[in-house]
Amino acid sequence: MAEALKVGVAGLGTVGASVLQLLSQHGGQIARKSGRAATVTAVSARDRTRDRGFDVSGLTWFTDPVEMAEKADIDIFVELIGGDSGPAEDSVRAALKRGIHVVTANKALLARHGVDLAILAEAGNVCLNYEAAVAGGIPIVKTLRESMAGNDISRVYGILNGTCNYILTRMETDGIGFEECLADAQRLGYAEADPGFDIEGNDTAHKLAILTSLAFGTKIACDDIYMEGITSIATADIQAADELGFRIKLLGVAQRTETGIEQRVHPTMVPKASAIARIDGVLNAVAVDGDFVGEIVLAGPGAGGKATASAVVSDIADIARGDGTPVLGTPAADLKDYTRARMRLHEGGYYIRLSVFDRPGAFAEIARCMGEAGISLESIVQKRNAEADAPVKGDVEVPQPVILITYETTEVAIKQALDVVMSKGVVAEKPQMIRIEKLN
Numbered sequence: 202m203a204e205a206l207k208v209g210v211a212g213l214g215t216v217g218a219s220v221l222q223l224l225s226q227h228g229g230q231i232a233r234k235s236g237r238a239a240t241v242t243a244v245s246a247r248d249r250t251r252d253r254g255f256d257v258s259g260l261t262w263f264t265d266p267v268e269m270a271e272k273a274d275i276d277i278f279v280e281l282i283g284g285d286s287g288p289a290e291d292s293v294r295a296a297l298k299r300g301i302h303v304v305t306a307n308k309a310l311l312a313r314h315g316v317d318l319a320i321l322a323e324a325g326n327v328c329l330n331y332e333a334a335v336a337g338g339i340p341i342v343k344t345l346r347e348s349m350a351g352n353d354i355s356r357v358y359g360i361l362n363g364t365c366n367y368i369l370t371r372m373e374t375d376g377i378g379f380e381e382c383l384a385d386a387q388r389l390g391y392a393e394a395d396p397g398f399d400i401e402g403n404d405t406a407h408k409l410a411i412l413t414s415l416a417f418g419t420k421i422a423c424d425d426i427y428m429e430g431i432t433s434i435a436t437a438d439i440q441a442a443d444e445l446g447f448r449i450k451l452l453g454v455a456q457r458t459e460t461g462i463e464q465r466v467h468p469t470m471v472p473k474a475s476a477i478a479r480i481d482g483v484l485n486a487v488a489v490d491g492d493f494v495g496e497i498v499l500a501g502p503g504a505g506g507k508a509t510a511s512a513v514v515s516d517i518a519d520i521a522r523g524d525g526t527p528v529l530g531t532p533a534a535d536l537k538d539y540t541r542a543r544m545r546l547h548e549g550g551y552y553i554r555l556s557v558f559d560r561p562g563a564f565a566e567i568a569r570c571m572g573e574a575g576i577s578l579e580s581i582v583q584k585r586n587a588e589a590d591a592p593v594k595g596d597v598e599v600p601q602p603v604i605l606i607t608y609e610t611t612e613v614a615i616k617q618a619l620d621v622v623m624s625k626g627v628v629a630e631k632p633q634m635i636r637i638e639k640l641n
């Protein structure tokens with residue numbers, strides 16, 4: 202067997218510690234399967250004295266990851282620091298420039314600099330592997346990069362953020378509000394250091410940007426993503442979705458259209474019978490529509506030390522095996538420019554929740570506005586507000602929730618129709634609008 206690959210791990214948090222644990226526990230089988238052993242010989246972290254549950258005495262220690270990338274006697278540099286700039290970017294660039302393979306779990310770094318880094322890696326004939334950067338332990342990068350090479354992909358979509366999925370699941374199963382669920386997600390350690398990254402959709406967008414490039418052979422375009430988080434989702438929406446046969450999920454969707462590729466992150470109504478609707482709690486799932494294979498769905502843990510380490514080590518094993526797939530599936534020099542489809546032309550059904558003053562003719566007014574915009578309604582339901590079961594309390598009119606489901610229409614039509622509805626004085630507040638995703 203060839204000499205063991207020497208691995209340097211930068212960042213010894215939960216994932217770094219799990220990578221060391223995995224390699225020590227399953228090193229033998231990895232060597233047998235890939236034909237070459239991989240041994241951690243160097244590490245980089247700030248505090249050497251911290252007890253991480255393993256012995257670091259035999260390892261070369263660096264406090265500066267860039268120094269490790271530049272000077273350590275290693276074949277693979279594993280970046281587990283995080284962040285789209287600073288030490289993570291500097292150390293990855295240094296390793297690639299030096300001709301060392303890189304494995305990273307850093308979605309933000311790849312979303313921002315992935316094409317640049319791919320060019321660097323391919324010029325130096327080294328690997329840049331990042332299975333852990335998208336959906337943690339789910340092998341979606343490998344699936345798109347290798348297993349689906351023979352398919353024309355029309356759409357890739359998924360639940361890519363465990364924190365949001367946990368919040369939406371708890372809101373449904375326990376009937377509790379958004380804030381309480383978010384506090385629990387933070388307490389359980391699911392959320393990013395800044396939970397805004399999770400709940401506003403940025404984390405999903407970073408992962409989606411990478412998936413789009415892999416699926417469509419385009420340059421990564423992480424600033425060209427339509428993004429809406431889950432902060433506006435109320436328990437009223439969750440309950441209405443349930444009654445109408447849907448569940449609400451934060452989806453990242455990349456879809457080929459006639460005008461370009463849509464990249465969108467938003468809360469989405471998915472039919473209860475769909476595979477994606479059944480993904481609960483912190484789990485992630487990714488679905489890919491290919492012209493020959495049809496739809497495939499992969500589900501599993503999207504975060505956590507052990508699951509992420511499983512993906513990191515699979516990247517190390519690929520390097521040990523000598524795999525040299527282009528970083529983004531297509532050689533970086535051949536990636537096409539990304540053409541953004543205009544969101545205003547997005548087509549689909551819509552769920553609308555209106556807060557309507559319960560007056561004669563209010564329904565007719567709403568239906569007329571929709572009809573005049575060319576929008577056909579599948580259903581319109583008035584739901585009595587539990588706290589205000591009378592439409593008038595004293596002199597005060599209490600608005601009542603009205604739920605509309607539309608047939609397929611365009612984003613521009615629905616927005617214009619809602620603006621007209623607002624101008625008629627029959628609704629009390631800005632409507633809630635949630636897109637319905639067409640799924641098998």
Ligand code: HSE
Pocket residue numbers: 337361362363364365391392393399404503504
């Ligand atoms: N905060 C992320 C999540 C972790 O909730 O899925 C993995 O990116």
